[in-house]
Amino acid sequence: MINAILSMGGLALVAGLGLGFAAKKFHVEGDPTVDKLEEVMPATNCGNCGYPGCRPYAEAVANEDEAINLCPPGGTATMEAIAAIMGVDPAPMEERAPSVAYIDEEKCIGCTACIKACPVDAIIGANKQSHTVIIDECTDCDKCIEPCPTDCITMVPKEVTLYTWSMEKPDGPHALH
Amino acid sequence: MGIVASVLKKFHGGVHPEEFKDLSEKCAIEPMPMPERLYVPLHQHIGSPCEPSINVGDMVFKGQTIGRPQGFVSAPVHAPTSGKVVEIRQHPVAHPSGLTMMVAVIEPDGKDTWHKDISGLEDPFKHEPAEIRERVRCGGIVGMGGATFPSFIKMSPPKDKVVELLIINGVECEPYLTCDARVMEEQTTEVIDGIKIMLHGLQTENCVIGIENNKPRAIEIMKAAVKDIPEIDIIALPVRYPQGGEKQLIEVVTGRQVPSGGLPIDVGVIVHNVATAVAIRDAVRFGHPLLARPVTVTGLGISRPANVQALFGTPVQEMIKHCGGLKNGTRKVLMGGPMMGVAIGTLDVPVVKGTSGILCMTSNETTDKPEQACIRCGRCLQACPVSLMPTEMAWLSRHEELDKLQEYNLFDCIECGSCSYVCPSNIPLVHYFRFGKMAIQTADKEKKRGEIAKQRAKAKDAREEKVKAEREARKAAMKAKMAAKRKAAAAAKGEKPATEKESAPAAGGNDKAAKAARAAKAAKAARAAKAAKAAKAGGGTKDAAGDGDDKAAKAARAAKAAKAAKAAKAARAAKAAKAARADGGTKDAAGDGDDKAAKAARAAKAAKAAKAARAAKAAKAAKAAKEAKADGDSQ
Numbered sequence: 001m002i003n004a005i006l007s008m009g010g011l012a013l014v015a016g017l018g019l020g021f022a023a024k025k026f027h028v029e030g031d032p033t034v035d036k037l038e039e040v041m042p043a044t045n046c047g048n049c050g051y052p053g054c055r056p057y058a059e060a061v062a063n064e065d066e067a068i069n070l071c072p073p074g075g076t077a078t079m080e081a082i083a084a085i086m087g088v089d090p091a092p093m094e095e096r097a098p099s100v101a102y103i104d105e106e107k108c109i110g111c112t113a114c115i116k117a118c119p120v121d122a123i124i125g126a127n128k129q130s131h132t133v134i135i136d137e138c139t140d141c142d143k144c145i146e147p148c149p150t151d152c153i154t155m156v157p158k159e160v161t162l163y164t165w166s167m168e169k170p171d172g173p174h175a176l177h
Numbered sequence: 178m179g180i181v182a183s184v185l186k187k188f189h190g191g192v193h194p195e196e197f198k199d200l201s202e203k204c205a206i207e208p209m210p211m212p213e214r215l216y217v218p219l220h221q222h223i224g225s226p227c228e229p230s231i232n233v234g235d236m237v238f239k240g241q242t243i244g245r246p247q248g249f250v251s252a253p254v255h256a257p258t259s260g261k262v263v264e265i266r267q268h269p270v271a272h273p274s275g276l277t278m279m280v281a282v283i284e285p286d287g288k289d290t291w292h293k294d295i296s297g298l299e300d301p302f303k304h305e306p307a308e309i310r311e312r313v314r315c316g317g318i319v320g321m322g323g324a325t326f327p328s329f330i331k332m333s334p335p336k337d338k339v340v341e342l343l344i345i346n347g348v349e350c351e352p353y354l355t356c357d358a359r360v361m362e363e364q365t366t367e368v369i370d371g372i373k374i375m376l377h378g379l380q381t382e383n384c385v386i387g388i389e390n391n392k393p394r395a396i397e398i399m400k401a402a403v404k405d406i407p408e409i410d411i412i413a414l415p416v417r418y419p420q421g422g423e424k425q426l427i428e429v430v431t432g433r434q435v436p437s438g439g440l441p442i443d444v445g446v447i448v449h450n451v452a453t454a455v456a457i458r459d460a461v462r463f464g465h466p467l468l469a470r471p472v473t474v475t476g477l478g479i480s481r482p483a484n485v486q487a488l489f490g491t492p493v494q495e496m497i498k499h500c501g502g503l504k505n506g507t508r509k510v511l512m513g514g515p516m517m518g519v520a521i522g523t524l525d526v527p528v529v530k531g532t533s534g535i536l537c538m539t540s541n542e543t544t545d546k547p548e549q550a551c552i553r554c555g556r557c558l559q560a561c562p563v564s565l566m567p568t569e570m571a572w573l574s575r576h577e578e579l580d581k582l583q584e585y586n587l588f589d590c591i592e593c594g595s596c597s598y599v600c601p602s603n604i605p606l607v608h609y610f611r612f613g614k615m616a617i618q619t620a621d622k623e624k625k626r627g628e629i630a631k632q633r634a635k636a637k638d639a640r641e642e643k644v645k646a647e648r649e650a651r652k653a654a655m656k657a658k659m660a661a662k663r664k665a666a667a668a669a670k671g672e673k674p675a676t677e678k679e680s681a682p683a684a685g686g687n688d689k690a691a692k693a694a695r696a697a698k699a700a701k702a703a704r705a706a707k708a709a710k711a712a713k714a715g716g717g718t719k720d721a722a723g724d725g726d727d728k729a730a731k732a733a734r735a736a737k738a739a740k741a742a743k744a745a746k747a748a749r750a751a752k753a754a755k756a757a758r759a760d761g762g763t764k765d766a767a768g769d770g771d772d773k774a775a776k777a778a779r780a781a782k783a784a785k786a787a788k789a790a791r792a793a794k795a796a797k798a799a800k801a802a803k804e805a806k807a808d809g810d811s812q
Contacts, residue, residue, distance in 0.1 A: 030209040043631040077623060139630045163226075165274040166615040170608045172575060173550045 033062040033085065040081035042073045044119040046141030056084040068145065069093050073141045100138040101145070105130040107152035114144035114153060179383045180341050180445060181319055181410070182432040184214045188425040190562045192595045194352050194516070196391060197542075201475045201482040202355040208486050211501050216268050217243065221530040222319040223326045224250030229281060235262045238292035240466050242317075243281050248765040252327045252530075253317040255466040256292075257488035260285040264486050264664050268525070271512035271532070273611075275522045284489065297463035301374050306332075309378035309461055316460030317467045317530075322346055322357075322421065322450035323513060325531040328457065329451065332378050334442050341445035342380040344430055345372055345454060346386040347395065348414065348421035352535045355469040359484045361388070364455055365402045371454030372409060374441055374461050379447060384409045385425055386451070389416045415447025418516060419593040423448045424807030425562050436477045437589050466641045472528055474500045478507030478537030494524035496535055511536040516594040548554040549602040557596035557606060561587050567596040567606045574613035579620060590614075 023137075038057035045053035049070035051060060060066035061082060068082040069091040076093050083090040103114070103123070110128040115121075122138045125131030145153050158164070218490040220226035227244030231237060237256040244254030260283045267277035298304055314329035334340050345368075349357040361368060372384055386403075388396050388411060390602070396413050412430060419425055426448060433444040441448055449457075452470060459465040468488060475482040480501030487496060494509065497503055503510075511518035512532055528535075556565035566585055573582045579701045587610060596606040 042627055042634075043632050074627075077620065097757060119637060120630050121637050122633075137630070137633065139626075160274075160276070162220075162270075162272060162276045162278055165276055166619050167273065167608070167612045169575065169577075169612045170548060170605050173548050173602070173604075 029061065034058045036085050037061055037082060038076070040078055040085065041071060042078070042139055042141070044073060044141050044143075046071050046073060046119060046139075046143045048142060057122050067091060069070045072096060073139050097157040099140050099157050101140075101142075102154050102156045103131050103133055103134045104152040104154070105132065107150045109150055111149055113147040113149060117147045119143060147163050180382075180431045180433070181385055181412075184431065185414065186410070186429055188417075188420070188428045188562050189420065190560045190595060192426075192560055192598050194418060196389060196416075196600060197353045197475070197477075198311065198355050198358075200355075200477075201473050201484055202358060202392075203388050204355070204359070204472045204483045206356070206359050206486050208418060209488075209491070209496070210286050211258065211287065211289075212233060212488070212491050212495045213284070214263070215252060215260075215526040216280045216311065216492060216525070217257065217283060217487060217490035218268070218270050218527060219244040219254055219279045219281065220527055221254060221325060221489065222252040222317075223324065224248065224252070226279070227254050229265050229279065231256075231262050231265075231281065233262055234266055236260070236286075237262055237283065238290050240295050240464075240468065241292040243283075244465075247788075250327060250330065251316065253466070254320050254489075255317055255468055256281075256283060257468040257490055258283070258285045259288055259290040268527070269521075269523050271519045271521050271529070272525045273519055280490070280527065295464045297465070298461055299521065302377050302462045302520065306378045306380055309374060313378070313457055313463070315466070316456070316464075318453065318456045318460055319467070319530050320450055321456065321470060321530065323517065323531050323535070324423075325529075328449065328453055329431045331447055331474040332375065334379070334447065338442045339445055340379045340442065340447050341383065342431065342447075343372070343379060343381060343384040344426060345384060345386040345422055345446045345451055346423070346426055346448055347386050347392075347399070347451045348426060349392070350389060350416075350421035350519075351417045351533070352418070353475050353536055354471045354473045355475070356484050356515050356533060358392045358395045360451050360455060360471055361392070362398050365398055367455045367458055368399075368451050369402055369406065370462070371456075371458035374458055374735075375449060376408065382408050384663055385430055386411050387414050387420075387430055388412070389414050389420060391416045403536065403748055419562055419591065419595065422562065422593060424591070437586055468529060470530065470532065470778075472496065472527075472532055473534040475534060476507075476537035477539045477542055478504050478510075479535075480504055480760055487532075489529055491528045492524065493521065493526050493528065493535055496528065497524065497537070503537055504539070506539045508540045509535050509538045511538065515542070515593065516598065544603065546603040548604050551602055551604060554601060556599040556601065560599045561795075562593060562595060562597040563591060565590055566609075570613070571604060571606050571609040572574040574609040574616075577613075579617050580615070584619065588612055589618070644777045657688075704752060708722045 030071060034055070035058075041054040041058060043054050049057045051057040057070065059065070061068060068086065068088065069079045071078050071082075072094070074081075075096075075098070079093050080090050083102050101114075101123070108125075108130045110125060110130060112125065112127060112131070115125060119141065120137055120139055122134045123131050123136060123144060140155070142155060145155070147155065169171045181438070209614065219229055225246070225248040227242065227246055230245040231241075231243045235570075237243060237260070238259045239256060239258045242253050243256050243262070246253050262281055263284045264282035266282065268280040268282075269275065270278045270280075272278070280309040298308070301309060310329050311333050313332055314327070319333070320330040321327060341728060348359055350356070353778075372386075375381060375660050376384055386399060386409065388399065390396070390413050396411060397762050399413045400519065403411060414420055420429060423441055427441055427446050428434055431444065431446060431608050433446070435441055435444055456467050460467070469486050470489070471484055472487045473482075473484050474496050479497065483500050485496060486498065487575075493512070495511075510524065511520050512526065512535060513519055514534055515536055515538070518534070518536055551568060551571070555568070561567055563586075570587060570590075572583060573585065574587075590607075590610050592607050592611065594607050597604070600606060635675060
């Protein structure tokens with residue numbers, strides 16, 4: 001009887017210690033998927049996806065099976081990165097030429113509403129001074145459109161220059177048929 | 178001779194297309210009449226584009242800088258002749274995209290006057306290599322074989338590398354082109370002088386000029402010219418495309434392979450083109466910047482094939498006109514050679530520093546067969562001079578497997594076109610590789626842009642956070658100030674005459690916070706004074722000086738103090754009144770401040786006038802406070 005209790009108790013002790021040690025040693029810090037997803041997102045928190053920011057969208061994708069093609073500023077590249085992380089098939093993105101915000105300086109009244117809205121500080125201007133967009137910094141997030149009281153901001157397709165031009169893929173042999 | 182292999186090596190692969198050099202190889206380099214307008218692009222080299230340094234309407238002189246280089250890898254652009262800048266605008270250039278570039282449109286005045294600051298070094302060999310390099314840089318000299326890499330960079334090898342050999346590239350392996358051969362035949366002394374200057378600039382002593390066997394006259398003339406110059410050697414090379422590629426030429430001459438992603442200097446070699454040698458000589462000896470170059474106008478589609486010395490900015494149209502125009506049946510005009518040239522969409526395109534030829538091709542010379550499926554014959558593998566795997570790379574490129582493409586060393590591809598040339602299925606392999614390269618570069622750029630956007634978003638968040646915190650802090654400070662003020666006011670109410678003088682200076686300050694602080698201090702001081710006085714007057718009221726938090730306690734303290742000090746106050750007020758009366762005024766009471774004089778005076782007057790009333794009021798207040806305290810204690 002004593003022997004049985006001691007041996008079983010000893011076994012239980014060893015197993016308990018082992019489990020406790022393993023729990024400490026192989027401890028997993030939270031869910032890394034959300035962090036990984038957030039990493040590939042533009043981080044501008046533009047809200048185009050319908051979530052209040054990139055992190056909430058990342059959480060929704062990771063935990064609630066949200067669609068992976070809701071990030072227009074990230075474009076196809078981001079969608080593919082999300083697909084790779086989640087291990088799902090890529091979803092079609094709405095075809096949209098890369099655009100930049102354009103401020104009609106005639107109509108701009110210099111209210112700075114768009115400057116406050118721009119998540120990447122790509123709009124410059126001051127009170128009662130016409131504003132303008134730094135094209136290179138604009139991330140195509142549309143966030144400045146809505147706050148403008150005179151509706152003078154439009155998204156225009158980015159102009160292709162010699163320095164941004166990219167070669168098109170050959171049609172391939174199947175173009176024959 | 179140093180590292181030159183005793184037996185010529187062979188680079189992998191290569192092809193031997195039909196040469197067609199006979200069309201123009203006998204044509205001497207001829208000058209051209211001045212075009213009506215020159216369209217000088219402000220970016221004629223590899224690297225960053227130039228900023229225009231002239232304005233529309235300016236008169237420019239020959240050799241004047243019109244494009245200022247931006248960044249290190251860049252080369253200035255100069256006015257090819259004297260005249261007026263009539264426009265600075267976008268204009269088509271030879272580029273596969275068919276897009277436009279900023280050009281300065283110059284209307285020549287016909288006088289061809291040199292800019293006044295043009296001067297050369299009489300004896301370059303007496304000058305430091307750095308001086309030579311600087312002249313090459315200012316001369317806007319770039320590699321004239323077609324790559325247009327700024328030459329001064331090649332002449333400034335890193336300190337830890339030794340230049341063992343200078344190779345002068347007279348290979349001209351592209352079919353059709355003959356301008357380098359003509360330069361060697363006609364400008365032999367200039368080429369050799371240029372080589373000597375380069376050797377001096379590089380501080381090295383060995384030079385080899387590589388010339389393909391299909392230019393026997395050039396070989397003969399050059400050999401005769403260097404007979405008495407031991408440091409320069411001529412090597413005749415078997416004809417094989419792309420032997421004129423820098424890395425291929427190095428392998429043939431020295432047997433050394435430039436490592437993947439490396440530069441010729443990594444194997445101790447520097448390679449320059451023959452035409453570059455002449456340009457460097459002109460820049461160093463005479464201070465003449467690079468303004469013109471020999472261009473081969475050839476092909477079965479041109480009426481009179483020729484080698485023409487063309488100013489940069491000359492429209493292709495003018496060159497063709499000079500050579501008798503296009504024949505019927507011309508299908509394509511290329512800028513450059515047939516293997517690596519760029520088809521141009523309009524004849525308005527100007528000649529630039531990298532234009533070695535203008536090739537007018539008829540349908541006999543071009544193919545326009547559709548791409549067919551790869552049959553895995555492996556000919557491209559045999560043809561590739563860099564030993565790449567074009568079959569796999571085209572496949573990966575088509576499916577946009579960008580990571581794998583890089584594993585196949587896509588960026589080592591020199592885009593020579595040998596693989597496309599041998600492909601029996603007409604697969605535009607180079608097109609696929611260029612597409613792949615650009616897709617990778619675009620992806621990298623996008624990634625960088627995304628990172629920058631992230632940083633900017635973070636910076637904005639941080640800034641907003643900071644502003645918010647500051648606002649909160651300001652609010653808190655304001656609250657504290659108000660509290661202090663209230664406290665001061667309360668204290669002043671209980672002990673006005675005593676605090677009059679101390680609180681008066683507060684009125685003079687501008688800063689609100691400082692004022693509040695001062696008021697608080699004054700209140701404290703007043704309290705202390707009060708306590709001291711009370712202690713003196715009544716004794717046993719020490720606890721009045723304690724900094725109690727409880728309002729009731731505070732009020733009680735104030736009341737006690739007030740009560741205890743009543744007598745003293747009255748006495749003092751009486752004294753003050755007496756003094757005022759004695760002096761015939763109250764001015765001295767206000768004597769310790771300029772701006773506070775009025776206030777102090779007013780206070781003093783008030784003190785005098787309301788002496789009795791105040792005393793009564795204070796007593797009343799004290800009584801009330803005492804009662805309040807009693808209430809508080811009992812609760």
